Structures are given as C-alpha cells and as structure tokens.
Amino acid sequence: xxxxxxxxxxxxxxxxxxxxxxxxxxxxxxxxxxxxxxxxxxxxxxxxxxxxxxxxxxxxxxxxxxxxxxxxxxxxxxxxxxxxxxxxxxxxxxxxxxxxxxxxxxxxxxxxxxxxxxxxxxxxxxxxxxxxxxxxxxxxxxxxxxxxxxxxxxxxxxxxxxxxxxxxxxxxxxxxxxxxxxxxxxxxxxxxxxxxxxxx
Ligand SMILES: Nc1ncnc2c1ncn2[C@@H]1O[C@H](COP(=O)(O)OP(=O)(O)OP(=O)(O)O)[C@@H](O)[C@H]1O
Ligand SMILES: [Mg+2]
Numbered sequence: 317x318x319x320x321x322x323x324x325x326x327x328x329x330x331x332x333x334x335x336x337x338x339x340x341x342x343x344x345x346x347x348x349x350x351x352x353x354x355x356x357x358x359x360x361x362x363x364x365x366x367x368x369x370x371x372x373x374x375x376x377x378x379x380x381x382x383x384x385x386x387x388x389x390x391x392x393x394x395x396x397x398x399x400x401x402x403x404x405x406x407x408x409x410x411x412x413x414x415x416x417x418x419x420x421x422x423x424x425x426x427x428x429x430x431x432x433x434x435x436x437x438x439x440x441x442x443x444x445x446x447x448x449x450x451x452x453x454x455x456x457x458x459x460x461x462x463x464x465x466x467x468x469x470x471x472x473x474x475x476x477x478x479x480x481x482x483x484x485x486x487x488x489x490x491x492x493x494x495x496x497x498x499x500x501x502x503x504x505x506x507x508x509x510x511x512x513x514x515x516x
Contacts, residue, residue, distance in 0.1 A: 321353075321387045322516055325410040327394040327403055329430045330423065333416045334449040337483050338511075339393035344492035345512035347373035350388030355379065389516065400437055403430075407439040412515050414473070416449045419461045431470050446470055447511065449477035453503075475511040480504040 324342065326335045336356070343354045353375040377383060383390050392410065394402075407413050417427040427446055435441055446465060451458035458476035465472045482504045486496035494505040 321383060321390045323390045323392065323410040323412075324515060325392040325394065325406045325413045326416065327392075327398055327406060327413060328415050328417065328427070329397060330417075330426050331397065333418060333423065334477070335416055336393050337487070338414065338416055338447065338449065338477065339391050341483075341486075341492050341494075341505075341508045342512055342515070343374045343389070343391045344494060345508050346389040346391070346516060349516075351375070351384070351386055352389040352391070353377050353383040353387045354391045354393065355381070355383075356393045400433055403434060404437045404439045407434065407441070407443050410443060413444045414447050414515065415444065416447045416477075418450045419448060419452070419457050424461060424465065428465070428468060428470065441471070444471060445473050445515075447473045447475070447477060450479040451476045453478045453480065453500075473511060473514055475507060475514050477507045477511065478504065 326339045328335060339354060339356070343352050346352045352373060355377040375383060375387070392406070394406070403413075415427060415430065417423045431444075431446070434444065448458050448461055458478070462472050462476065480493075480498070480500040480503065482493050482496045482498035482501045485498045486493040486501070489496060493501055493508065495501070496504075
C-alpha cells in the first residue's frame, strides 16, 4: 500500500515574510527522505523551478496540477494574501499549515490577528503553527517572541529560522541554502533540517 502524501502548506496574511524561502528549503530537506513536490502559486515559480532542478528530487507543480503517484511530501507555497476562507480550507486539507513571521512588533500583531481570525472562522487549529523566521542570530530575540506568542495561546514551532545572507545567496544562485557559497550555509541549513524534523 502506498503512503498518503503529507501536505505542508505555508501561508501568511503578509507578504515578504519568507514563505517561498521556507517552502523551497523545506522541500529540499524533505526530498532527501522521499519524493517531494512543491506547488507554488506565486511568481517566484521560475526561480523555484531552477532551484528544484538543481536541488534534485523536487517536482514543481503549477496550481491545480497533481503530484505524481508516490509523492511523499507536497509543499504548498501560497500567494501573498490568501483569503481567510481559503486558509481555513487549507487547515482542513493539509497535514500541517505553517505561518512564518518575523520578530518585529508589526509582524507579531499581524500574526496574532491571523491566528485569532482562523480560530474564529473554525479552522482546524491543531494543524497550524507559527514559524519564527528571519531571527537575528545574535541575542535571544527569537526565544522571547516565541514565548510571548505561546503565552497568548499560539502554537509556535520550537525551531527558529535565523536570518542569514546565505538564503539570499542561495536564492541568487538558484540553489537551496545547503548548497550556498557562504560561511553560514551549514548553520542556516541546520535550522531547516530541525524544522523539517519537527513538522514531518
Ligand atoms: N531566514 C532568512 N534569512 C535571510 N533572508 C531571508 C530569510 N528568509 C527570507 N529571506 C529573504 O527575505 C526576502 C523575502 O523572502 P520570501 O520571498 O521567501 O518571502 P515570501 O513570504 O515568499 O514573499 P511573497 O509574499 O512576496 O511571496 C527574500 O529576499 C529572502 O531571501
Ligand atoms: Mg513568495
């Protein structure tokens, strides 16, 4: 019997929070374990396609396209500002819904508001967790934000995704961060691996 495909959706109500970065790199981490597909609704698809080709083992799907049978992981990278209804549907259909957020006050308020809105709209909250990303590697800002969100009832991934130029270098070179030409590539990659373990 074939295993069902595990669906991991990455979404947020704010743009530029690092969804695509997380989607592509998580796909790269999961592809090591089994056939992985990435469905990318936004314009970065060209880049993702290049990325996937070089990272190997990742199938890139257009919206509405189905993964090939036997796909073990399917990552969904949603467009900039999905409607709340679509997000609620996502929480019912995906095994995990990740909401990346930065550590700034504005981003936290936006994320908290989204969490409350999803709860109110009847989303399957057990599947949802916030991922704190672009965390300054120095200091304890990420931990502080994680505990603050948790104290307000939000489920937050333990893994913090730190901010490293390596991600931009990887993006520019069309590779996942593991393969970026950068001193911090391995450190950045260790965050991605930890999150992949935590999520799937
Ligand atoms: N952990 C990180 N460290 C450093 N830079 C990062 C990190 N995550 C994302 N970035 C950078 O932040 C920018 C926005 O990231 P990304 O494109 O992944 O966001 P997005 O949420 O997909 O945006 P959009 O809503 O426009 O689709 C990019 O330049 C990316 O390289
Ligand atoms: Mg994007």
